[in-house]
Amino acid sequence: MISGERTREILKGLHDAVVSFDEDRAAQLSQSALNEGVDPYIAVVDGLADGMREVGDLYERKVYFVPELLLCGDALYAGLNILRPAIVASGREARVRGSLVIGVMEGDIHDIGKNLVKVMFEAAGWTIHDLGRDVKPERFVEELARTNSEIVALSTLMTTSMLGMPKVIGMIRDQTPRVRIMVGGAPLNRDVAVKYGADGYADNASGAVAEATRLVEALRQH
Amino acid sequence: MGLKPDRMSRDERMVALLKRQPLDRIPVFGFLLGFPAVNVGYAIADMYSDPQKAFDAMQWTTDQYGFQDIPWVSWSPRAEVEMPTGEYSQAPIVSRYPVTTEEEAWRLEMTVKREDGRATMKCAKLVEAAGGSFIDFPVATFTYAAGFCGVERLCRWAVRRPELAHRLLGLATRAGVQRVRHWVDTFGPERLLPFTAEPTASNQIISPKQFQEFVLPYIKELHEQMLSMGIKHILCHICGEQNLNLPYWAQVPMGDPGIVSFGHEVDIDVASRYFPDDIIMGNVEPAVIQTGRPEQVYELTRMCIEKGRKHPGGFMLAPGCELPPKSPPYNVWTMIKAVSDFGWYD
Numbered sequence: 001m002i003s004g005e006r007t008r009e010i011l012k013g014l015h016d017a018v019v020s021f022d023e024d025r026a027a028q029l030s031q032s033a034l035n036e037g038v039d040p041y042i043a044v045v046d047g048l049a050d051g052m053r054e055v056g057d058l059y060e061r062k063v064y065f066v067p068e069l070l071l072c073g074d075a076l077y078a079g080l081n082i083l084r085p086a087i088v089a090s091g092r093e094a095r096v097r098g099s100l101v102i103g104v105m106e107g108d109i110h111d112i113g114k115n116l117v118k119v120m121f122e123a124a125g126w127t128i129h130d131l132g133r134d135v136k137p138e139r140f141v142e143e144l145a146r147t148n149s150e151i152v153a154l155s156t157l158m159t160t161s162m163l164g165m166p167k168v169i170g171m172i173r174d175q176t177p178r179v180r181i182m183v184g185g186a187p188l189n190r191d192v193a194v195k196y197g198a199d200g201y202a203d204n205a206s207g208a209v210a211e212a213t214r215l216v217e218a219l220r221q222h
Numbered sequence: 223m224g225l226k227p228d229r230m231s232r233d234e235r236m237v238a239l240l241k242r243q244p245l246d247r248i249p250v251f252g253f254l255l256g257f258p259a260v261n262v263g264y265a266i267a268d269m270y271s272d273p274q275k276a277f278d279a280m281q282w283t284t285d286q287y288g289f290q291d292i293p294w295v296s297w298s299p300r301a302e303v304e305m306p307t308g309e310y311s312q313a314p315i316v317s318r319y320p321v322t323t324e325e326e327a328w329r330l331e332m333t334v335k336r337e338d339g340r341a342t343m344k345c346a347k348l349v350e351a352a353g354g355s356f357i358d359f360p361v362a363t364f365t366y367a368a369g370f371c372g373v374e375r376l377c378r379w380a381v382r383r384p385e386l387a388h389r390l391l392g393l394a395t396r397a398g399v400q401r402v403r404h405w406v407d408t409f410g411p412e413r414l415l416p417f418t419a420e421p422t423a424s425n426q427i428i429s430p431k432q433f434q435e436f437v438l439p440y441i442k443e444l445h446e447q448m449l450s451m452g453i454k455h456i457l458c459h460i461c462g463e464q465n466l467n468l469p470y471w472a473q474v475p476m477g478d479p480g481i482v483s484f485g486h487e488v489d490i491d492v493a494s495r496y497f498p499d500d501i502i503m504g505n506v507e508p509a510v511i512q513t514g515r516p517e518q519v520y521e522l523t524r525m526c527i528e529k530g531r532k533h534p535g536g537f538m539l540a541p542g543c544e545l546p547p548k549s550p551p552y553n554v555w556t557m558i559k560a561v562s563d564f565g566w567y568d
Contacts, residue, residue: 021381062466065429067377074378107310112374112427134315159512159546160256160312186426186462187509195513 002037010038014047014079019054021071023078030082040086045125048079052123056206066112069205073119080122096127098216099149103131103140105164110157113185116205117153124209137168144176150219151212154198156185162192169197180215184208225562228288233355236290239501239536240455242479248527248565250558251483251503251540252289254280255296256312256547257554261286266547267305270297270314273344281352287558290538292358292415293349295341312547321371327379327386330370332393334400338408346409356415358457359405361448363440365422367394373422380428380436387436395440399447411452415481417459418444421543424462433467442474449475456480457503461543463487472496479535486542490529502533505542506557512546516556523560531565539565 010033017026026048033043055072058064064072100121104111111133121128129147131139140152152172156162162185169181182200183193193201200215202208229246230238238245256266258279268275273295280293302318321327337343346357367390368376379387405414422428423437445456455477462485464471476482480500484493486507493502506522514522523539530537539561545554 062425062429065425065432066427067381067429067432070374070377071381105310107306107308107312109315115374158310158312159508159544160548161310162509163512163548164310187512189509192509192513 006036007038007042010036011043011047011050014043015051015054017079018048018051018072018075019058021068021075023071023075026075026079027082030079034082034086040083040090044080044083044087048076048083049123049125052076052120056120056123056209060204060206066116069116069119070112073116076119076123097125098151098212099127099129099147100151100153100212101129101131101140101143101147101149102153102155103135103143104133105154105156105158105161105168106134106136107164108156108158108161109133111155113157113205114153114155117155117184117202117208120205120209121212124213126209126212137164137171140168141171141175144172144179149179150216151180151182153182153184153208153212155183157187159187162187165196165198173197178219180212180219182208182211182215225558226566232284232288232290237355239538240479240481242536245567247567248531248561249290249538250288250561251538252284252287252291252554253483253508253541253543253545254283254289254291255544256306257545257549258283260547261551265307266311266313267307270295271305271341273341273348276341276345277348277352287554292354292356293345294358294360294417295345296360296417297342312544316369316372319370319372319375321375321390324379324383324386327371327390330390330393332397334397334404336404337401343405343408346405350409350413355413357405357409357413358415358417360417360419361398361401361444362418362420363391363395363398363444364437365420366398367391368422370394373427376422377427380432384435391436391440395444398444402444402448402451402453406451406453412454414453415455415457416448416453417457419459419461421459421461423467424464425466426463430466430470434470437467438470438473445475449477454478457483459483459543460488461485465492468492468496476500481538483540484542490526490533490537494529494533494535497535498533499535501536501538502530503538503540504530505540508541508543508546508549511541511553511557512549514553516553519553519556520560523557524564527561527564531567 013029104114180199183198184202190201200211202211235249259266259269261283262279264275264279276295277293284291303314304317349357481503482497482500483503484505486505
């Protein structure tokens with residue numbers, strides 16, 4: 001039986017490995033967690049994901065920028081790749097916050113923003129269905145139907161590609177009316193999001209998780 | 223509803239602006255890339271691949287709106303790209319980067335060939351043949367280096383393998399300088415108005431510290447080299463959110479004067495403090511021109527004019543980045559209407 005002190009040491013180590021974007025350390029400590037009997041779900045939530053929360057805070061305070069976020073994401077995934085199979089194998093139902101379909105609009109290949117949003121959702125315990133970039137409108141609808149997700153997040157950097165958003169939103173409303181739709185990307189703002197018929201908007205990756213959480217909680221109350 | 227008649231030709235206005243002489247009204251730069259194609263019924267891809275169509279579309283559109291833009295092909299890519307053909311496509315997209323591994327980055331060598339056969343140069347020769355006073359062409363460093371390997375890889379290497387990032391930046395800068403030399407050899411330096419833009423260097427991507435290390439030395443070298451070749455003015459687009467980088471940008475020589483262009487994220491009053499002697503250009507929010515109501519565009523333009531006209535180095539109104547190709551023409555005209563209503567100097 002692993003001691004409480006050692007558990008806390010491993011969890012803090014996982015947290016710090018993510019914050020200091022130490023991929024090797026994240027992988028090594030994730031393996032130690034498994035070897036020494038730390039609940040892998042706890043290791044994810046109170047170790048890796050907790051680190052990612054601090055990363056989000058550092059990003060909002062303009063201490064970290066995209067390069068650091070990308071590398072923190074690498075460290076997060078290095079740990080998740082080891083811990084997630086163990087969670088599945090244990091048969092334990094991890095508490096999933098929600099299910100999200102995400103993609104970059106048709107005509108646009110700029111996917112850094114989408115990838116950062118994805119990392120933050122992963123860390124927050126969401127199930128992600130990533131359609132990638134230059135995604136045709138019907139793919140969003142198909143994926144929502146296939147996965148029964150509650151939220152769809154549409155991303156774009158280009159002003160021309162953002163013009164496709166009302167069409168995609170309309171298609172989603174027609175096919176899957178219970179889904180809540182978020183938009184994001186440099187040329188967008190909350191006014192445009194409302195104008196386009198979206199339910200939510202965020203101007204950064206951390207804010208996207210908070211916005212989606214708000215939307216999904218409201219959805220579940222109906 | 224009409225516009226007051228201009229008292230200077232567009233050419234006279236641009237020359238006077240750069241000589242710091244009196245102007246009839248605030249000049250307007252349309253920041254034209256794909257919009258002229260939509261405006262005249264061509265494909266956006268033509269603006270990147272067909273010099274004659276690009277030239278014609280730019281000429282007609284600048285004539286129509288009174289924009290100061292110089293016809294150009296803004297990007298004639300060497301990498302494997304897909305041209306913008308879809309309903310929601312705006313610009314060419316790189317489909318395969320030449321560098322995907324560290325080994326490839328170490329091996330990469332740049333051989334800059336003369337550009338006579340390329341669309342950018344062919345369009346510039348059409349401008350020259352038409353007697354244009356200025357010839358515009360694009361050049362960059364950090365953003366160009368990101369074109370070798372992709373932005374994410376360059377970001378990761380800037381932290382993990384800084385020596386590799388510096389290598390790519392050195393290559394990009396040397397290639398840029400060689401390209402400029404070819405253009406100077408072809409057209410002479412006096413008429414050249416190089417356009418530098420660094421969207422990838424914005425604080426939406428990198429930190430000011432990373433800017434200081436990975437952008438400043440290279441863009442400074444590029445600008446210094448261009449000016450040492452006899453180029454008088456550089457049009458530098460400081461794209462996106464760059465407020466934290468401004469102290470560094472202020473160390474980059476822009477010409478005498480340079481034209482320094484800002485996105486809507488940078489307040490014109492702030493820009494004015496950092497570049498008191500250069501011409502400030504900007505910064506109507508492009509997304510508002512595309513999706514806003516005419517009265518919003520009119521008001522934003524009026525506010526830009528009120529701030530910009532106080533700038534001692536001169537001011538040219540423009541969208542904060544590319545004029546969205548599918549902007550409603552009425553919104554574009556509304557910008558011009560606001561200049562006609564508020565932009566006269568006497």
